Amino acid sequence: MKQGxxxxxxxYGLWIALFVIAPVVLIVYQxxxxxxxxxxLSNYATYFHSGVYLKMTFNSVWYAxxxxxxxxxxxxxxxxxxxxLKHKQLWLLLIILPTWINLLLKTYAFIGLLSRSGSxxxxxxxxxxxxxxxxxxxxxxxxxxxxxxxxxxxxxxYNAIAELSPSYVNASRDLGASGWQTFSRVIFPLTLDxxxxxxxxxxxPSLSLFMITRLIGGNRVITLGTAIEQxxxxxxxxxxxxxxxxxxxVAMVITMLLTGERKKKxxxxxAK
Amino acid sequence: MKRLVSLVVVILxxxxxxxxxxxxxxxVEGVVGSGNNVLNLYNWxxxxxxxxxxxxEHETGYHVSYQTFDSNESxxxxxxxxxxxxxxxxxxxxxxxxxxxxxxxxxxxKNRLTGMNNISSQFKxxxxxxxxxxxxxxxxGTLGIxxxxxxxxxGELTTWDDLWKPQFKDNIMLVDSSRDVLGxxxxxxxxxxxxxxxxxxxxxxxxxxxxxxxxxxxxxDEIMMYMEQNESAVAVxxxxxxxxxxxxxxxLHYVIPKPSTNLWIDNLVIPKTAKHLKAAYAFINxxxxxxxxxxxxxxxxxxxxxxxxxxxLPADVRQDKEFYPSASVIKDTQVYQDLGVKETGTYNDLFxxxxxxxx
Amino acid sequence: MQSKLSGxxxxxxxxxxxxxxxxxxxxxxxxxxxxxxxxxxxxxxFDHYQTLFHDPRLIQIVLDTLIVALLSSLxxxxxxxxxxxxxxxTRHRAIRQTVLSLNNILMVSPDVIIGASFLxxxxxxxxRLGFISVLLSHxxxxxxxxxLLVLPKLNEMNASMIDAAADLGANPWxxxxxxxxxxxxxxxxxxxxxxxxxxxxxxxxxxxxxGNGFSTLSVEIYSRARQGVDLEINALSALWFxxxxxxxxGYYFLEQYNQGRKTKNRQQVEAVIK
Numbered sequence: 092m093k094q095g096x097x098x099x100x101x102x103y104g105l106w107i108a109l110f111v112i113a114p115v116v117l118i119v120y121q122x123x124x125x126x127x128x129x130x131x132l133s134n135y136a137t138y139f140h141s142g143v144y145l146k147m148t149f150n151s152v153w154y155a156x157x158x159x160x161x162x163x164x165x166x167x168x169x170x171x172x173x174x175x176l177k178h179k180q181l182w183l184l185l186i187i188l189p190t191w192i193n194l195l196l197k198t199y200a201f202i203g204l205l206s207r208s209g210s211x212x213x214x215x216x217x218x219x220x221x222x223x224x225x226x227x228x229x230x231x232x233x234x235x236x237x238x239x240x241x242x243x244x245x246x247x248x249y250n251a252i253a254e255l256s257p258s259y260v261n262a263s264r265d266l267g268a269s270g271w272q273t274f275s276r277v278i279f280p281l282t283l284d285x286x287x288x289x290x291x292x293x294x295x296p297s298l299s300l301f302m303i304t305r306l307i308g309g310n311r312v313i314t315l316g317t318a319i320e321q322x323x324x325x326x327x328x329x330x331x332x333x334x335x336x337x338x339x340x341v342a343m344v345i346t347m348l349l350t351g352e353r354k355k356k357x358x359x360x361x362a363k
Numbered sequence: 364m365k366r367l368v369s370l371v372v373v374i375l376x377x378x379x380x381x382x383x384x385x386x387x388x389x390x391v392e393g394v395v396g397s398g399n400n401v402l403n404l405y406n407w408x409x410x411x412x413x414x415x416x417x418x419x420e421h422e423t424g425y426h427v428s429y430q431t432f433d434s435n436e437s438x439x440x441x442x443x444x445x446x447x448x449x450x451x452x453x454x455x456x457x458x459x460x461x462x463x464x465x466x467x468x469x470x471x472x473k474n475r476l477t478g479m480n481n482i483s484s485q486f487k488x489x490x491x492x493x494x495x496x497x498x499x500x501x502x503x504g505t506l507g508i509x510x511x512x513x514x515x516x517x518g519e520l521t522t523w524d525d526l527w528k529p530q531f532k533d534n535i536m537l538v539d540s541s542r543d544v545l546g547x548x549x550x551x552x553x554x555x556x557x558x559x560x561x562x563x564x565x566x567x568x569x570x571x572x573x574x575x576x577x578x579x580x581x582x583x584d585e586i587m588m589y590m591e592q593n594e595s596a597v598a599v600x601x602x603x604x605x606x607x608x609x610x611x612x613x614x615l616h617y618v619i620p621k622p623s624t625n626l627w628i629d630n631l632v633i634p635k636t637a638k639h640l641k642a643a644y645a646f647i648n649x650x651x652x653x654x655x656x657x658x659x660x661x662x663x664x665x666x667x668x669x670x671x672x673x674x675x676l677p678a679d680v681r682q683d684k685e686f687y688p689s690a691s692v693i694k695d696t697q698v699y700q701d702l703g704v705k706e707t708g709t710y711n712d713l714f715x716x717x718x719x720x721x722x
Numbered sequence: 723m724q725s726k727l728s729g730x731x732x733x734x735x736x737x738x739x740x741x742x743x744x745x746x747x748x749x750x751x752x753x754x755x756x757x758x759x760x761x762x763x764x765x766x767x768f769d770h771y772q773t774l775f776h777d778p779r780l781i782q783i784v785l786d787t788l789i790v791a792l793l794s795s796l797x798x799x800x801x802x803x804x805x806x807x808x809x810x811x812t813r814h815r816a817i818r819q820t821v822l823s824l825n826n827i828l829m830v831s832p833d834v835i836i837g838a839s840f841l842x843x844x845x846x847x848x849x850r851l852g853f854i855s856v857l858l859s860h861x862x863x864x865x866x867x868x869x870l871l872v873l874p875k876l877n878e879m880n881a882s883m884i885d886a887a888a889d890l891g892a893n894p895w896x897x898x899x900x901x902x903x904x905x906x907x908x909x910x911x912x913x914x915x916x917x918x919x920x921x922x923x924x925x926x927x928x929x930x931x932x933g934n935g936f937s938t939l940s941v942e943i944y945s946r947a948r949q950g951v952d953l954e955i956n957a958l959s960a961l962w963f964x965x966x967x968x969x970x971x972g973y974y975f976l977e978q979y980n981q982g983r984k985t986k987n988r989q990q991v992e993a994v995i996k
Contacts, residue, residue, distance in 0.1 A: 309580025
């Protein structure tokens with residue numbers, strides 16, 4: 092399979108070289124220049140010495156964590172239940188369909204739905220809870236962010252569950268395991284790969300979330316993504332923006348190492 | 364495998380079909396093969412009446428290729444980096460100054476321009492571009508306050524300082540722009556919104572910190588949607604956005620706050636990389652004609668700098684003191700100047716701190 | 723596993739779907755409103771659809787958007803699947819981790835950074851900005867999600883199948899097309915769909931790398947924000963949504979029909995043999 096591996100790596104490696112390594116080199120290079128165009132380490136110094144950026148980093152990680160956790164909680168049961176439906180492929184496609192409508196428009200729609208004169212508030216008043224300030228709260232921000240990320244979590248988990256052989260579940264039941272035991276000892280461990288893939292495709296992009304933080308969150312929470320956006324598009328301080336970019340990449344690599352695959356049994360097959 | 368291959372073939376076939384349709388459409392529109400008869404116009408989205416583009420095309424035979432951008436800075440980056448050639452673009456005043464300083468603009472040949480006398484002298488020969496060597500004013504407006512008469516009585520908001528009143532607790536939306544928010548604090552203290560004086564800036568920052576209990580959110584264009592939905596009582600925003608929201612919600616009103624406010628002007632300029640100069644001048648001259656400027660003002664809803672065009676507008680529009688203020692009000696306004704990279708950074712850092720540490 | 727869903731489970735799924743579709747229905751509803759914006763419904767009209775059909779520029783942009791989305795997703799899926807296979811074949815743990823980290827860099831970098839660096843990169847190469855540069859960029863930022871979705875399917879695949887195929891004398895190409903690809907099809911398919919999502923959603927990268935005469939729907943919508951996005955765009959989204967829905971349903975039932983026919987054929991053949 093040696094040749095096979097090389098063959099696979101030709102297009103992919105070319106992509107990595109041109110569209111990943113080249114831009115990263117560029118970003119790292121730029122991160123050493125200050126706003127006046129002089130070579131300096133001051134961007135990194137600013138980052139680590141200013142409360143502003145450290146707080147921002149904390150915000151980003153914390154909210155990315157919350158978004159990932161909520162998304163997982165909602166997506167796992169959804170993916171599981173979807174698998175039990177008759178036309179499950181069709182239902183899965185219907186989960187993805189909403190992602191093909193422009194994000195800015197959907198966000199505007201959420202503003203309309205959640206605002207003071209919106210339908211959700213009328214509903215809350217109708218059932219007796221009374222009008223509530225929904226927008227510009229953590230809850231609404233997390234809600235919309237979760238909304239965006241859900242399909243990215245459901246897909247890999249769904250695929251993992253679809254592969255699960257019913258005989259394992261039946262065997263576990265026959266051996267007298269309770270519903271919870273079957274889930275925690277059999278189903279969940281067997282779908283862990285899908286969950287990991289989902290967590291990665293939600294957590295990593297969530298670190299650099301912007302737009303929603305302003306549109307729905309009213310800039311109450313400022314994340315690293317927002318700061319980069321500002322530095323590139325408003326201040327035009329590409330150096331500082333790149334510095335934060337480098338830090339995001341480092342944070343991502345750490346996440347990868349933490350959630351990365353452990354050594355597995357079945358992996359030794361080509362050792363011969 | 365067969366299925367996979369057939370899927371790939373289907374996707375390629377569909378793309379080809381779409382491509383041919385697109386090509387056909389372009390041919391109908393007359394883009395392809397017309398070589399020099401094109402005008403590449405780089406403008407804000409929906410910032411011109413499409414009927415005027417059609418009219419221009421019929422009149423002159425040029426085809427207009429209309430590309431859009433969403434902020435001055437992103438447009439600047441595109442033009443500076445190259446790889447494209449736009450014949451006309453529409454920066455705001457401080458961006459004209461920066462582009463000029465970076466040699467990204469082509470000086471205007473006054474002999475090829477007509478209708479410059481139509482532009483009101485209030486908007487000509489300003490500090491960002493003396494003698495209008497590079498720019499022709501396109502639309503203008505002010506920074507001001509929008510309030511909803513369901514929550515705020517007329518006359519309760521006339522100055523910037525009124526924003527600090529405790530009655531507006533958690534009820535003000537601010538525009539997400541360091542120049543404007545620091546600017547309103549500076550102007551409320553009688554300082555210049557273009558100041559480089561660190562003491563004045565720190566003072567402004569301190570004053571802003573006291574505003575935080577009243578600030579509900581810091582937003583961009585979506586401010587319009589929020590105000591139309593009665594989500595907040597007060598918003599600090601531009602007259603252009605204000606006109607848009609007022610036309611959709613009659614409870615909203617716009618005020619130009621005292622003692623002074625910012626005057627902004629969007630301008631037509633010709634970038635250095637322009638290839639179709641003739642078309643560019645033809646378009647500027649076309650837009651300088653009063654009937655066209657008037658039609659555009661009606662479509663876009665912003666204030667036109669074209670004096671005869673203003674006279675053509677319906678009386679209720681042109682007599683609206685908030686959108687066509689008297690000469691004395693305009694005299695008191697301040698036009699932003701490009702602060703240079705370093706000072707822009709200072710403004711931004713102060714604003715970021717304000718946003719980070721409120722509440 | 724084909725057990726009937728309980729009432730609670732059904733209710734849960736229904737709620738999830740209602741939430742997923744609520745904003746879209748909101749957009750569709752306002753495409754029929756007489757007003758100019760998405761606040762306060764003003765009565766029913768088809769005006770915005772008429773405006774849309776008389777706007778060749780917007781239709782052109784829609785076509786451009788679709789071409790880029792389809793082609794970029796196709797290429798991204800092919801390259802991404804190859805990449806996942808490569809990673810799968812790589813035994814060395816450190817190399818795997820490095821490759822995967824590189825893979826995810828474009829996912830963690832905000833669009834403005836990617837857009838700005840691609841812009842610098844393309845202008846350095848002297849590439850003319852336009853369709854090709856946009857297509858290349860979309861392929862580039864869609865690849866990581868394909869890899870992330872295909873890789874778990876590979877890991878779940880029963881490795882002994884490959885060895886069995888090799889023992890039975892299959893060459894690598896046969897093993898790939900007859901054993902591996904069918905096993906990871908769901909992953910590839912999801913990868914393609916998510917690549918379409920990435921491509922349709924992207925604003926910042928496209929904005930930076932596009933040139934004269936080429937634009938996508940996202941760029942157009944974002945740049946209209948300052949003037950207020952008008953309901954013509956809602957009408958467009960409503961049609962877009964309807965067409966996608968029909969495509970998905972059509973594709974699905976065609977697939978069902980084909981599979982049904984296959985089983986029927988097989989039954990007939992079996993009947994003849996008997």
